Amino acid sequence: MAKKKNKTKITKGERMLYFYATVAFFLMLGLKIFCGASIGEMKMSIEEKRYNIEKQEKTNESLTMQVNELTSFENVQKVVKEMGLAYNNNNIIVIDK
Numbered sequence: 001m002a003k004k005k006n007k008t009k010i011t012k013g014e015r016m017l018y019f020y021a022t023v024a025f026f027l028m029l030g031l032k033i034f035c036g037a038s039i040g041e042m043k044m045s046i047e048e049k050r051y052n053i054e055k056q057e058k059t060n061e062s063l064t065m066q067v068n069e070l071t072s073f074e075n076v077q078k079v080v081k082e083m084g085l086a087y088n089n090n091n092i093i094v095i096d097k
Contacts, residue, residue: 069075
């Protein structure tokens with residue numbers, strides 16, 4: 001008894017369908033890789049900007065402390081004495097914003 005071979009032929013439509021599915025798969029894979037790289041680059045950029053902001057905030061805080069130190073009452077009194085001026089509390093005007 002001879003066995004019958006059941007050959008299934010792939011039609012032209014099925015072949016095109018498999019081809020386009022494969023192409024779509026590789027395009028999606030490439031798109032995923034590209035988007036992942038873009039997101040990684042964007043995250044690095046964001047972290048760099050956060051670092052620069054923190055650094056600038058520390059610099060601003062340091063400068064604010066220096067300004068407060070230089071405008072302290074004791075320092076003003078010292079400068080007044082060095083310049084040979086007299087300190088008169090009645091001449092001081094405080095301006096509020």
